[in-house]
Amino acid sequence: MTVIVVAAVILDAAGRVLAAQRADPPELAGGWEFPGGKVDPGEGEIDALVRECREELGVEVSVGERVGGDWPLSEGYVLRVWFAMVTAGIPEAKEHLALRWLEPGGYFDVAWLGADLPVMEAVEKLLSQGLNGRSV
Numbered sequence: 001m002t003v004i005v006v007a008a009v010i011l012d013a014a015g016r017v018l019a020a021q022r023a024d025p026p027e028l029a030g031g032w033e034f035p036g037g038k039v040d041p042g043e044g045e046i047d048a049l050v051r052e053c054r055e056e057l058g059v060e061v062s063v064g065e066r067v068g069g070d071w072p073l074s075e076g077y078v079l080r081v082w083f084a085m086v087t088a089g090i091p092e093a094k095e096h097l098a099l100r101w102l103e104p105g106g107y108f109d110v111a112w113l114g115a116d117l118p119v120m121e122a123v124e125k126l127l128s129q130g131l132n133g134r135s136v
């Protein structure tokens with residue numbers, strides 16, 4: 001059975017993107033990712049995304065458009081990504097080592113995990129086309 005990992009490209013009004021630095025496991029620690037995590041059995045993917053943002057960042061988010069399709073992770077895992085905006089709270093690193101808001105033009109200023117790099121490239125392309133990540 002494939003494990004679905006959901007992740008949020010959290011955008012602010014200035015077009016900044018929130019990156020989060022993983023604390024574990026040792027082979028991924030220090031790498032940067034989009035906040036998110038595994039979908040629990042029986043849980044909806046959007047519900048999982050909202051829950052993970054609450055647990056990891058202490059914020060409420062509204063979820064917008066999907067970014068691409070299934071992004072490959074390691075064997076047996078796929079990554080599904082959505083744009084999101086914070087609707088309440090200020091993101092705090094509750095489970096990560098650090099958080100950074102990346103300005104437009106600086107989206108690659110962190111060492112993204114291998115799986116996330118093509119996602120960030122796709123996001124930059126979508127944003128350069130004038131998309132703002134909100135639901136249409």
Ligand SMILES: Nc1nc2c([nH]c(=O)n2[C@H]2C[C@H](O)[C@@H](COP(=O)(O)OP(=O)(O)OP(=O)(O)O)O2)c(=O)[nH]1
Nearest residue numbers: 005006007033034035036037038073079113115116
């Ligand atoms: N959350 C997240 N995980 C990612 C990204 N890119 C990437 O390769 N991964 C990998 C790292 C992990 O092996 C897996 C997600 O696991 P996780 O540790 O975030 O999941 P979780 O919050 O549900 O945690 P747990 O059940 O292991 O405690 O997917 C990403 O952008 N966001």
